[in-house]
Amino acid sequence: xxxxxxxNISREIPAADAALPQGAARFTETPFSRKKMRSESAAEYVxxxxxxxxxxxxxxxxxxxxxQAWPILSLDFLLTNPKRGMRAGGIWSPLLGTFYLxxxxxVIATPIGVLAAVYLxxxxxxxxxxxxxxxxxxxxxxxxxxxxxxxxxGAFVLFAGIGRSILAASLTLAIMTLPVIxxxxxxxxxxxxxxxxxxxxxxxxxxxxxxxxxxxxNAVSGILTGIILQVSRAAGETAPILFTGAVFFKAISEGDLxxxxxxDQCMALSMHLFTxxxxxxxxxxALPYGTxxxxxxxxLCINAVSILLRIVLRSRKKW
Amino acid sequence: xxxxxxxxxxxxxxxxxxxxxxLKEVSLDVAPNEILAVIGPAQSGKTTLLKVLNRTLETSxxxxxxxxxxxxxxxxxxxxxxxxxxxxxxxVAPLPVGLPMSIYENVAFAPRQAGIEPRRELDxxxxxxxxxxxxxxxxxxxxxxxxxxxxxxxxxxxTIARALSHQPEILCLDEFSIAIDPVTTHRIEDVLxxxxxxMTILLVTNLVQQARRIADRTAFxxxxxxxxxxxxxxxxxxxxxxxxxxxxxHGIFG
Numbered sequence: 001x002x003x004x005x006x007x008n009i010s011r012e013i014p015a016a017d018a019a020l021p022q023g024a025a026r027f028t029e030t031p032f033s034r035k036k037m038r039s040e041s042a043a044e045y046v047x048x049x050x051x052x053x054x055x056x057x058x059x060x061x062x063x064x065x066x067x068q069a070w071p072i073l074s075l076d077f078l079l080t081n082p083k084r085g086m087r088a089g090g091i092w093s094p095l096l097g098t099f100y101l102x103x104x105x106x107v108i109a110t111p112i113g114v115l116a117a118v119y120l121x122x123x124x125x126x127x128x129x130x131x132x133x134x135x136x137x138x139x140x141x142x143x144x145x146x147x148x149x150x151x152x153x154g155a156f157v158l159f160a161g162i163g164r165s166i167l168a169a170s171l172t173l174a175i176m177t178l179p180v181i182x183x184x185x186x187x188x189x190x191x192x193x194x195x196x197x198x199x200x201x202x203x204x205x206x207x208x209x210x211x212x213x214x215x216x217x218n219a220v221s222g223i224l225t226g227i228i229l230q231v232s233r234a235a236g237e238t239a240p241i242l243f244t245g246a247v248f249f250k251a252i253s254e255g256d257l258x259x260x261x262x263x264d265q266c267m268a269l270s271m272h273l274f275t276x277x278x279x280x281x282x283x284x285x286a287l288p289y290g291t292x293x294x295x296x297x298x299x300l301c302i303n304a305v306s307i308l309l310r311i312v313l314r315s316r317k318k319w
Numbered sequence: 320x321x322x323x324x325x326x327x328x329x330x331x332x333x334x335x336x337x338x339x340x341x342l343k344e345v346s347l348d349v350a351p352n353e354i355l356a357v358i359g360p361a362q363s364g365k366t367t368l369l370k371v372l373n374r375t376l377e378t379s380x381x382x383x384x385x386x387x388x389x390x391x392x393x394x395x396x397x398x399x400x401x402x403x404x405x406x407x408x409x410x411v412a413p414l415p416v417g418l419p420m421s422i423y424e425n426v427a428f429a430p431r432q433a434g435i436e437p438r439r440e441l442d443x444x445x446x447x448x449x450x451x452x453x454x455x456x457x458x459x460x461x462x463x464x465x466x467x468x469x470x471x472x473x474x475x476x477x478t479i480a481r482a483l484s485h486q487p488e489i490l491c492l493d494e495f496s497i498a499i500d501p502v503t504t505h506r507i508e509d510v511l512x513x514x515x516x517x518m519t520i521l522l523v524t525n526l527v528q529q530a531r532r533i534a535d536r537t538a539f540x541x542x543x544x545x546x547x548x549x550x551x552x553x554x555x556x557x558x559x560x561x562x563x564x565x566x567x568x569h570g571i572f573g
Contacts, residue, residue: 198412202373203484203485214420
């Protein structure tokens with residue numbers, strides 16, 4: 001704080017201290033400045049408290065699940081089919097089913113979503129048609145998953161005649177994740193400064209050359225993050241696969257990664273968890289908890305991979 | 320060259336953004352190897368004029384254009400390859416942009432996109448352009464470091480080097496000295512005097528004295544209208560044709 005007395009620098013500087021009134025420090029503490037400091041530190045603690053509040057439930061859930069599931073967790077649990085009417089055995093069949101569904105749905109949704117987003121962000125002119133598509137994308141991402149399920153049943157299972165199968169269920173999941181992938185990719189693309197594009201256009205680069213040389217390399221980490229977040233969504237949803245390809249029980253050859261075919265029906269972790277917790281009586285206590293922790297663990301692992309990937313890609317980012 | 324007397328012919332050029340008119344019926348000719356300075360206060364349409372020349376204006380969507388612009392006698396709005404046009408018209412934007420790649424790649428970018436691959440050829444282009452932009456001595460030992468990490472003034476000169484890398488016939492500089500110190504600015508002005516042997520130079524500038532130093536002719540834009548264009552000596556004399564010109568260059572308004 002500069003007091004009015006100090007504004008005349010040429011006069012004050014040579015003997016500044018001598019010129020100060022008795023008892024006035026250079027940085028005076030006033031009631032206002034004390035209040036300012038108090039609210040500053042109070043704000044920091046409030047924000048910190050909210051952050052901790054956010055982490056606490058996650059740790060509690062994880063801890064509780066682990067505690068309950070501990071007796072049953074083993075490699076065998078992962079690698080054997082459910083047995084004796086779901087009351088024993090492991091989760092191999094639903095685990096592999098979920099893996100197939102997630103993988104296939106992302107293989108379908110990623111190229112379509114990313115390319116559509118590149119078109120919308122880089123090529124599309126701002127006219128009524130583009131706005132209509134954007135509106136459709138936004139609304140599509142707000143559609144409840146059970147509606148996607150009905151759409152999948154009508155379009156893929158019945159109309160296209162694929163039947164209830166991994167393929168139909170994956171297509172349904174792909175439709176569900178597509179708008180979010182488009183939105184995430186668009187976000188990542190539009191975070192690349194417009195000036196980079198203009199600099200490229202100014203030297204005669206085409207749009208595609210610009211996208212390839214400058215836009216995509218700088219957006220790729222954001223795009224990947226958006227896609228990988230959809231893994232947990234596809235893995236966790238039960239409704240869309242309920243009518244389109246998931247079954248109550250199916251035994252497959254244990255330990256064989258290729259045990260399912262594209263047109264087979266499959267089990268899935270999310271649905272399995274639902275069934276053994278609500279539909280089957282006398283299930284051992286640890287079984288649903290074990291299933292839940294595997295589902296959660298798989299999703300957390302994939303998120304961890306995405307974070308690692310982001311770190312690697314960001315370290316290569318150049319601005 | 321049939322019409323060697325006119326490198327650029329702009330006639331009755333009007334540009335509107337929605338309801339806002341950026342340029343009103345501007346007619347202007349530029350001779351080959353001339354340095355033409357364009358001066359005028361903010362919002363007078365200087366940048367828009369340059370963006371018309373390399374047709375980057377159309378990337379901003381809502382611009383509507385009337386009138387004709389010919390370069391070497393050819394109407395640039397009709398057909399022809401817009402990417403070749405942009406290579407012919409080098410553009411240095413006011414805010415320096417180092418692309419997020421190495422210094423070397425920043426300059427080699429345009430030649431590469433045009434299909435020049437041999438390393439030796441690229442090396443030669445990079446060195447020539449960085450020298451011309453008065454940047455070579457500062458960066459020759461770290462061509463692999465990032466262009467976007469250079470200081471503002473260095474990035475500005477990198478932008479100039481990039482604009483030279485595709486050997487334009489017309490070089491447009493939009494307030495290039497904004498982020499550059501006076502000494503470097505003078506060096507680049509000297510470079511421009513050299514370059515005029517090879518190309519035509521359009522210099523948009525806020526520094527009226529810069530126009531006075533290097534331009535053959537100066538054009539004064541005000542609110543999208545061309546107030547006056549003439550030999551720099553006359554524009555800066557005590558008797559330009561328009562009173563407004565006198566007022567502006569003498570700092571009486573604006």
